[in-house]
Amino acid sequence: METTLSLKEAFAQLKESEPKLRIREYAKRLNASEAELVALGVGTTAVRLRPDFVAILGELESLGYVMALSRNDEVVHERKGIYENFSTTPHASLFVGKDIDLRIFPSAWAYAFAVTEGEDKPRKSLQFFTTDGIATHKVYLESKSNMEAYDTLVAKYKDENQSSELEIGALLPLESTELPDSEIDVKSFQESWINLKDTHEFFGLLKKHKLTRTQALRLAPSETHAKKIDNKALRRALELAAKEHVSIMVFVGNAGMIQIHTGEVKNIVEHGPWINVLDPMFNLHAREDGIAQSWIVRKPTEDGIVTSLELFSEKNELVCTLFGARKPGIPELESWRKLVEQL
Template sequence: METTLSLKEAFTHLKESEPKLRIREYAKRLNASEAELVALSVGTAAVRLRPEFTAILGEIESLGFVMALTRNDDVVHERKGVYENFSTTPHASLFVGKDIDLRIFPNSWAYAFAVTEGEDKPRHSLQFFTNDGVATHKIYMEPKSNMEAYEALVAKYKDENQSSELEIGALLPLESPELPDSEIDVKAFREQWINLKDTHEFFGLLRKHKLTRTQALRLAPDENYAKKTDNKALRRALEAAAKDQVSIMVFVGNAGMIQIHTGEVKNIVEHGPWINVLDPMFNLHAKEDAITESWIVRKPTEDGMVTSLELFNTKKELVCTLFGARKPGVPELESWRKLIAAL
């Protein structure tokens, strides 16, 4: 209780002195997690929900038109639309709608809250956190959202435990430590890359050979499969896609979620260290100076070669990936290949 009170006081003072910071930045400054800061307002501006994530997600479509937000430390992905076509397996859940397209890994999820922010024009959201207290996904209500459904969902899943106390744990790293190249069967890895039939097989290939992703790109069969490019590549790709009206896919993820936008981008804006897409239905905010490796990657599939632009931060974490818009059974867009060739 003493720790909670002192954190609450520190949070209050910091907000008073620097009112324009995002909650993620407040958490860093206070050496706390975002979930702990949200939990401080339980009983006033936040309601703690039972951690029945699959059940809650199964009812999100009832909210109607909303905004989905997924981010990591360096890239924020915001997509408006309706959550549709929910399905779940023991390992992952999916929303595959024309607007909201998500790959969800709820095994790492630990906390859920309904949050109200602001007094004059209150903004309502559902916020989900992994067991280390980091935000994995947020769903924001829009003016034309179904508020009755939102209030019913919050009432249905309200936890009996409305304490501000959280047991914050450690999240397992997304990747194991990198092995020396000498311990990798590089020849077999390269042969299996060349013989891929589907882009989704690549993750299994990395696990089989105990490779980190950047190590795998470095050990690629040759530059036709993985080639490093400069770290303005994201900006140049977005600007070119906007100029030439190339439909793209933008993936942003974290430990518990991958969020995908498919379509054209139009309004590319630089603001401080951030390069942004500011379109009516889709916003992207990427901290450009945090991108320390940019790779053009090609993987064979039964539909031909598929090309991506993969962006990594200082921790060698994959923070954003771009593809040309495509569906299984359809070859990659020629306009996307030309765009990548220009990079």
């Protein structure tokens, strides 16, 4: 209780002295998790929800037009639309809508809250956190969202436990520990890469050969398959995609979520260390000084070569990936390949 009170007081003081910080930054300053700070508002600004995550996800479509937000430390991905075409398996849940496109890993999720922020114009959201208290996904209501459906959902899933106390676990790693190159069967790995039939097989390839992703790129069959390039690549790719009207896919992930945008980008804006996409339906905010490695990666598939731009943090975590817009059975856009050549 003493810890909770002292954190609450410290949070209040910090908000008063620096009112414009994001809650993720407040958490870092206070050596706490974002979930712990949200939980301090239980009874006033937050309602604790039962951890029935798949059931809650299955009802998000009822909210209508909303904004979906997923992020990691380096990149924020915001996409407006309706949560459509929900499905779930023992390993993952999916939304495959034309606007909101998600790959969800609920086993990493631990907490959910309904949150009301702001006094003049209160903004309502559903916020989900992984076992380490880090935000994995947020659903923000817009002016044309179904407020009644939101209230019904919150009432239905309100937890009997409305305590501010959380049991925060260890930090969830996005990347495993790297083995020495000498312990890797490099020849077998390279042959497997060359014989790929689908981009989704790549994750299994890493697991089979006990490789981290950056190690795999470093040990690729050739520079044609993986080439390290300058860390301004994301900025250049976005600017070229906007200028040349190239439809792209932008993936941003964390331990519990991958969020995807498919379509053109138009308004590319630099603001301090951030490079931003500021379009009506899609916003991206990427902290360029947090990108430590940028790679052009090519994988063979039954539809031909698929090319991606992969961006990594200093911790070797994959924080953002760009592809040319495509669907299975359709070859990669030639305009995307030409764009990548310019990088």
